[in-house]
Amino acid sequence: MDQIQQLENKSIHILREAYREFKSLCMLWSIGKDSTVLLWLTRKAFFGHVPFPLVHIDTSYKIPEMIAYRDRLALEWRLNMVVGQNVEAIRAKRTFPDGALSRIECCRALKSEALKHTLSGEWPRMRLNHSTGKYEVDENREPFTGVIVGVRADEEGSRSKERYFSPRDKQNDWDVDDQPPELWNYYKTDFAPGTHLRVHPLLDWTELNLWEYIERENIPIVGLYFDRGEGKRYRSLGCEPCTNPVESNAISVSQIVAELRSGKFANIAERSGRAQDAEDGNTLETLRRDGYM
Amino acid sequence: MTVATPVLEERMNLVVVGHVDHGKSTVIGRLLADTGSLPQGKLAQVKAMCERNARPFEYAFLLDALKNEQAQGITIDTARCFFKTRKRHYIINDAPGHVEFLKNMITGAARAEAALLVIDAHEGIQENSKRHGYMVSMVGIKQLVVLVNKMDLVQYNREVFERTAEEYTTFLENLGVHPLRFIPVAAREGDNIATRSRNMDWYDGPTVLEQIDSFEKAEEDFELSFRMPVQDIYKFTAENDDRRIVAGTVESGRVRVGDEVVFHPSGKRSTIRTIEGFMIEPRDEVRPGEATGFTLSTEIYIKAGELMCKAGDPPPHVGRRLRANLFWMGRAPMIKGKQYILRIGAMKVGAVLAEIQRVLDASELRTEEHKQQIDRHDVGEVVLETLRPVAFDRRNDNEPTGRFVIVDDYEIAGAGIVLEPATDRNSVIDNEIREREYSWEKGDVAPIERERRFSHAGKFILFNGSPGSGKRALAKQVERVLFERGCNTYYFGIANHFEDLDSEGGAGALTHDQHIDMLGKLTRILTDAGLLIITTIANIDDFDLEKLRKLNHPNEVFLVNIGETGLSKVWADVQLDPQPDIPSAVRRVVEALTSQHVLVDYSI
Numbered sequence: 001m002d003q004i005q006q007l008e009n010k011s012i013h014i015l016r017e018a019y020r021e022f023k024s025l026c027m028l029w030s031i032g033k034d035s036t037v038l039l040w041l042t043r044k045a046f047f048g049h050v051p052f053p054l055v056h057i058d059t060s061y062k063i064p065e066m067i068a069y070r071d072r073l074a075l076e077w078r079l080n081m082v083v084g085q086n087v088e089a090i091r092a093k094r095t096f097p098d099g100a101l102s103r104i105e106c107c108r109a110l111k112s113e114a115l116k117h118t119l120s121g122e123w124p125r126m127r128l129n130h131s132t133g134k135y136e137v138d139e140n141r142e143p144f145t146g147v148i149v150g151v152r153a154d155e156e157g158s159r160s161k162e163r164y165f166s167p168r169d170k171q172n173d174w175d176v177d178d179q180p181p182e183l184w185n186y187y188k189t190d191f192a193p194g195t196h197l198r199v200h201p202l203l204d205w206t207e208l209n210l211w212e213y214i215e216r217e218n219i220p221i222v223g224l225y226f227d228r229g230e231g232k233r234y235r236s237l238g239c240e241p242c243t244n245p246v247e248s249n250a251i252s253v254s255q256i257v258a259e260l261r262s263g264k265f266a267n268i269a270e271r272s273g274r275a276q277d278a279e280d281g282n283t284l285e286t287l288r289r290d291g292y293m
Numbered sequence: 294m295t296v297a298t299p300v301l302e303e304r305m306n307l308v309v310v311g312h313v314d315h316g317k318s319t320v321i322g323r324l325l326a327d328t329g330s331l332p333q334g335k336l337a338q339v340k341a342m343c344e345r346n347a348r349p350f351e352y353a354f355l356l357d358a359l360k361n362e363q364a365q366g367i368t369i370d371t372a373r374c375f376f377k378t379r380k381r382h383y384i385i386n387d388a389p390g391h392v393e394f395l396k397n398m399i400t401g402a403a404r405a406e407a408a409l410l411v412i413d414a415h416e417g418i419q420e421n422s423k424r425h426g427y428m429v430s431m432v433g434i435k436q437l438v439v440l441v442n443k444m445d446l447v448q449y450n451r452e453v454f455e456r457t458a459e460e461y462t463t464f465l466e467n468l469g470v471h472p473l474r475f476i477p478v479a480a481r482e483g484d485n486i487a488t489r490s491r492n493m494d495w496y497d498g499p500t501v502l503e504q505i506d507s508f509e510k511a512e513e514d515f516e517l518s519f520r521m522p523v524q525d526i527y528k529f530t531a532e533n534d535d536r537r538i539v540a541g542t543v544e545s546g547r548v549r550v551g552d553e554v555v556f557h558p559s560g561k562r563s564t565i566r567t568i569e570g571f572m573i574e575p576r577d578e579v580r581p582g583e584a585t586g587f588t589l590s591t592e593i594y595i596k597a598g599e600l601m602c603k604a605g606d607p608p609p610h611v612g613r614r615l616r617a618n619l620f621w622m623g624r625a626p627m628i629k630g631k632q633y634i635l636r637i638g639a640m641k642v643g644a645v646l647a648e649i650q651r652v653l654d655a656s657e658l659r660t661e662e663h664k665q666q667i668d669r670h671d672v673g674e675v676v677l678e679t680l681r682p683v684a685f686d687r688r689n690d691n692e693p694t695g696r697f698v699i700v701d702d703y704e705i706a707g708a709g710i711v712l713e714p715a716t717d718r719n720s721v722i723d724n725e726i727r728e729r730e731y732s733w734e735k736g737d738v739a740p741i742e743r744e745r746r747f748s749h750a751g752k753f754i755l756f757n758g759s760p761g762s763g764k765r766a767l768a769k770q771v772e773r774v775l776f777e778r779g780c781n782t783y784y785f786g787i788a789n790h791f792e793d794l795d796s797e798g799g800a801g802a803l804t805h806d807q808h809i810d811m812l813g814k815l816t817r818i819l820t821d822a823g824l825l826i827i828t829t830i831a832n833i834d835d836f837d838l839e840k841l842r843k844l845n846h847p848n849e850v851f852l853v854n855i856g857e858t859g860l861s862k863v864w865a866d867v868q869l870d871p872q873p874d875i876p877s878a879v880r881r882v883v884e885a886l887t888s889q890h891v892l893v894d895y896s897i
């Protein structure tokens with residue numbers, strides 16, 4: 001069994017553990033390569049089915065192509081698609097692009113806050129109606145107690161300290177210094193009322209592993225990751241005003257794999273194009289303690 | 294040194310353990326530096342910084358410096374470091390030396406394939422040198438190498454090295470642990486890390502890097518018995534998918550389409566019809582490590598949590614008592630009489646600490662014979678008793694199915710390995726019932742007097758079947774018919790009190806056991822009062838039924854079983870097909886009650 005197969009099997013095992021243990025489970029889908037691979041693994045784990053809702057936090061500043069791609073796959077794969085948003089902040093123009101907030105404050109408002117209140121059900125959730133192709137207010141406001149997230153340990157420092165099953169308290173806070181033990185195939189799947197767990201099936205994957213897997217499985221990936229004639233491509237996707245592409249001529253998955261293998265980016269962070277990271281002292285720990293993905 | 298490019302994309306997980314300040318970080322820093330795995334200019338930068346602050350340079354500072362620059366994509370953190378040699382990529386997992394972080398150390402060690410244990414030659418063997426040595430073996434790491442560090446502080450003295458090695462070997466051998474090798478190093482100076490030390494000509498073994506590259510990847514052992522904990526049973530009927538898929542990750546052995554399989558503890562058997570997967574090549578065999586799924590050739594009732602085995606392979610042990618070595622991490626000590634959750638394979642079951650045979654003292658790993666509890670960071674040799682039978686292997690026979698964890702108050706508080714099954718003694722429940730019956734205060738009216746007056750005995754009439762099998766309608770009709778005959782009967786809606794007994798619970802239904810217990814105690818009273826108490830239940834297994842019988846003793850259970858259920862043998866007084874025709878089913882039940890003299894007619 002090669003490296004990628006081992007990673008695939010472990011991720012599937014973790015997804016099945018999560019599905020068995022959590023009555024109210026969802027998966028965050030940011031439309032990026034990581035969570036899209038996670039979605040693919042989910043279909044593999046459940047024999048072609050995706051038995052829980054996918055939650056997307058729409059900051060309204062996502063690159064439009066991401067949203068189009070999201071809705072295309074959601075309809076094609078018959079996904080239970082749920083979208084949450086900080087409608088108030090966007091309406092009141094309390095954002096970074098509007099000049100009202102710093103990047104970090106904006107992330108906190110449009111992502112962390114929106115995520116927190118969407119998961120808890122306090123803010124309305126919009127659900128895709130497959131017969132009309134439109135989003136409608138979801139009747140279900142039950143809080144999610146298990147949230148599957150596609151973070152990887154090699155992305156940046158704070159994520160390398162994560163567990164596969166990582167508890168969050170009522171405030172969504174993460175206690176980095178007191179984490180549960182994980183050994184063999186046993187994870188923390190019991191949790192006190194009011195708390196919830198983040199589940200990280202991709203923790204052991206590297207950026208290269210992901211692209212090798214995308215190539216092997218032929219997973220449809222949003223086109224923004226490829227150079228389309230401008231000598232640039234996105235390596236990590238986020239909001240348009242805070243995400244910059246990298247110099248690259250890779251126009252296909254196999255060229256991205258070759259580019260990563262060449263060591264071209266060995267000394268450049270995957271998320272270096274994400275401006276909020278730099279503002280957070282390059283640790284993301286501040287944001288993540290507050291519930292950022 | 295130039296950056297080596299590994300020929301293979303092979304990765305290996307390592308863990309560096311040892312007592313605090315014995316030099317783990319220095320060893321790691323040195324490995325990163327000497328393999329050229331550091332970002333450009335980093336070493337020079339940290340050295341310059343030390344010079345500016347008039348501090349002697351330490352390789353350990355490198356780790357701190359890197360930690361502050363994680364986001365530069367170097368992805369180094371104390372949690373995981375990456376380096377590579379010509380042979381392969383390595384990941385070093387975090388394993389803090391301080392005792393407070395033992396659960397982190399365990400987590401790091403459990404992910405590792407090989408361990409380096411660092412002992413300070415100058416300070417000698419300390420508390421965590423011992424504890425970590427033991428932990429590493431317990432989590433299952435077979436490749437352990439001991440680095441006797443800071444040899445520069447003892448003038449590279451061979452005797453100090455040999456004395457330390459001998460002392461530590463003796464300690465480990467008492468625990469049945471055998472390190473591959475001892476290497477004398479001075480990590481700060483680089484002696485015997487990547488390059489051979491000129492200061493220790495007397496040592497002719499490998500350097501640490503050579504040693505690391507000679508660690509072997511574990512081979513898949515195809516000779517082991519097939520074992521797959523059943524993680525879940527899927528049926529996505531709502532998605533127009535009629536497959537009933539038994540899903541799990543194969544822990545050991547192989548199995549093929551057409552093989553006969555046995556599920557433990559239920560003992561149910563079937564044959565593998567298909568191996569399922571999504572977007573995979575069709576296959577007729579699965580191998581260890583695969584997260585897979587099967588359909589079976591017959592409809593058998595099994596639950597998540599069972600252990601799937603191959604007929605003809607040595608079977609696992611099935612029982613309620615097991616002797617184990619257990620390591621405790623919980624804040625509260627592990628005590629007798631308290632109920633914990635034991636997780637083994639995919640099974641979750643209530644368990645109690647039945648016996649403490651000995652406790653290895655946390656700091657000295659000295660044996661204490663008469664300890665009454667297992668404190669945090671202690672290792673105990675114990676007997677655990679589960680509330681229902683579980684399937685397991687001895688760790689030495691089959692590692693993955695011989696390891697377990699204990700959950701206390703939502704947290705994984707203990708981890709252990711099975712030494713052997715322990716003989717089943719009088720179970721807790723037998724003792725409880727004996728005491729209960731002994732002290733049961735009876736009234737003056739004898740059971741036979743009641744039976745004559747009511748024209749029937751007291752009986753617990755139980756309808757067992759899957760949700761949707763039609764058991765509820767039938768049970769209510771039986772109540773109606775018996776009532777019309779003048780019987781004292783009562784239909785007890787199970788969901789009113791024990792909702793979980795009304796649905797098919799998976800593994801981990803701790804309340805299930807408690808509710809079976811309460812139901813049995815309740816029916817003991819009601820049958821004693823001469824009542825024909827009727828209830829329905831969704832799929833109990835043999836063990837549940839046996840428990841209900843015992844709890845209801847001296848009165849009896851009358852079982853109507855509908856369709857294929859969790860019961861492995863034919864216990865039923867009446868066996869019916871699912872969705873039975875009600876009038877004829879009622880007739881059969883009443884006939885059986887009559888032929889068993891539950892319903893008697895004293896008026897004749």
